[in-house]
Amino acid sequence: MERxxxxxxxxxxxxxxxxxxxxxxxxxGKRIFAIVDKDFVETDTEPSLDKYVNGKLKVSIIGEEEExxxxxxxxxxxxxxxxxxxxxxxxxx
Amino acid sequence: MILSNVxxxxxxxxxxxxxxxxxxxxxxxxxALDLRMGERLYELVSLEELKQKEPKGVFPEIKIDPAIIDTxxxxxxxxxPLTPQQDGSFVLEPNKFVLGLxxxxxxxxxxxxxxxxxEGRSTLARLGLVVHLTAPTIHCGxxxxxxxxxxxxxxxxxxxxxxxxxxCQLIFERLGNEPEGEIKTIYQNQKDxx
Numbered sequence: 001m002e003r004x005x006x007x008x009x010x011x012x013x014x015x016x017x018x019x020x021x022x023x024x025x026x027x028x029g030k031r032i033f034a035i036v037d038k039d040f041v042e043t044d045t046e047p048s049l050d051k052y053v054n055g056k057l058k059v060s061i062i063g064e065e066e067e068x069x070x071x072x073x074x075x076x077x078x079x080x081x082x083x084x085x086x087x088x089x090x091x092x093x
Numbered sequence: 094m095i096l097s098n099v100x101x102x103x104x105x106x107x108x109x110x111x112x113x114x115x116x117x118x119x120x121x122x123x124x125a126l127d128l129r130m131g132e133r134l135y136e137l138v139s140l141e142e143l144k145q146k147e148p149k150g151v152f153p154e155i156k157i158d159p160a161i162i163d164t165x166x167x168x169x170x171x172x173x174p175l176t177p178q179q180d181g182s183f184v185l186e187p188n189k190f191v192l193g194l195x196x197x198x199x200x201x202x203x204x205x206x207x208x209x210x211x212e213g214r215s216t217l218a219r220l221g222l223v224v225h226l227t228a229p230t231i232h233c234g235x236x237x238x239x240x241x242x243x244x245x246x247x248x249x250x251x252x253x254x255x256x257x258x259x260x261c262q263l264i265f266e267r268l269g270n271e272p273e274g275e276i277k278t279i280y281q282n283q284k285d286x287x
Contacts, residue, residue, distance in 0.1 A: 002273075012165040015135055015172055016194050018238050021164045033164040037198075037237035049169055062273060074236070078159035078167070082232075 003061050006092040007071065010052035011041050020047060022057040022073070024086060032084050033077030040074040056092055095124050096207070096265040109205035110265065111236075113198045120259065127214065127259040131194040131238060134175040134183050134253070143170075182254045185222070185245045194238040196256050199263070203234040206268040211239050211261050221247020224261045231263070233272050239263075 010023045020041045024032040034057065043055035062083070063070035069091065073082045096104065098121040104110040112126070120127040140155060147153055157167075175191055177183055185191060201207050209231040213224045226242040241261060245251055253260070 015168045015192065016131070016133060016238070018194065018198070021168070023164070031163070035164060039236070049165065052165065072234075077164060078162060 005059055005061050005069075005071070006042070006056040007059050007086065007090050008092060009041075009055055009057045009090075011043050011047045011055035011057075012052045013047050013049040014038075022055070022075075023052060024057070024084075024090065027087060032073075032080055032086070034073040034075040034080075034082070035077065036073070036075035061091075094267050096267065098123055098126075101126055101265055104205065104207060104265070109202065109207055111200035111202070113200075116197065122262060125212070125262040125264045127262050128199075128211075128239065129196040130241070130253055130255050130258045130260040131196045132181075132255040134191045134193045134243075135172045136175050136189070136191045138171050138173055177255075180254075182252050185243065185251045185253055187221070187245050187248055187250065190242070190244045193241040193243060193260075195241065195261065196238075198236070198238050199231065200236040201231065201233050203272060206233060206271050207265055208233040208268060209263045209265045211241075211263055214259065214262055217260070220249075220251060221245055222251055233268055 007024060010025070012021045012023070014020050014035055018038055020036055020038045022034045022036055022041055026032065036057065040058045041055050042058075043053050045053050047053045047055070057073065059071040059073050061069050062072055068085050068087055070083065070085050073084065076082045101110065101121065105112060105115070116126055120129075143155055144152060157171075172192070175183055183191075199209070201209065210229040211225050211231060212229060213222070217224065223244045223246060224241050226244065228240070228242065231239060239261070
């Protein structure tokens with residue numbers, strides 16, 4: 001069942017040079033953050049601390065429902081853990 | 094089961110534990126591996142400094158809700174780099190809280206079935222230095238530098254020298270099974286340490 005995937009997200013620089021912040025915005029407006037190593041995100045332009053740029057976060061899909069998937073992110077946010085449920089349409093095709 | 098220094102070295106050899114840059118012999122303890130402090134430290138901006146940013150006469154109530162705060166905004170607004178001394182070292186004053194990273198990057202591939210705990214070192218603890226606050230677990234599948242939440246509980250300022258100071262130790266443990274799910278790492282199956 002497990003497979004690797006990329007989730008569309010916004011990326012900014014983290015507190016340290018090796019860190020990035022990935023922000024996934026859900027349809028209801030809730031935001032999921034992950035503080036991850038820079039190797040786990042892809043962006044077209046270099047993110048900075050004062051703005052987000054569009055990017056992709058490398059994740060593992062560990063479960064699937066009709067319209068949603070459970071993913072393991074490569075890091076945790078302040079409040080959320082690393083295992084979250086997101087809509088399928090946020091996955092990179 | 095906690096890994097001995099012999100088993101840690103074997104795991105490094107087999108790429109079950111990946112440490113970048115590779116550790117020196119002196120970093121191995123009998124049942125742990127010492128890690129060094131990274132080059133930067135950050136401190137949280139004081140309430141007084143935050144109030145100074147507001148228009149004169151405005152005293153906003155400052156409370157942080159971790160469930161809704163934007164992490165980028167948090168870094169921008171509430172964290173600032175600690176200024177090093179001329180020789181690159183930092184002075185951690187008593188009752189001061191700072192955030193740092195280990196100099197070494199750690200990767201624990203899921204297939205290795207190894208997790209770790211970051212702990213302080215007794216010599217530093219006797220000086221009052223705490224290097225992590227309630228967050229010791231390094232999950233199987235993790236890859237990155239380890240965050241350090243440091244606080245000086247002692248009475249005297251402490252000089253912290255990046256890259257030189259062995260700031261913490263990692264205790265490695267084997268899991269019974271390979272965990273479900275995966276923190277994906279680009280280092281899985283790599284032939285050499287980059």
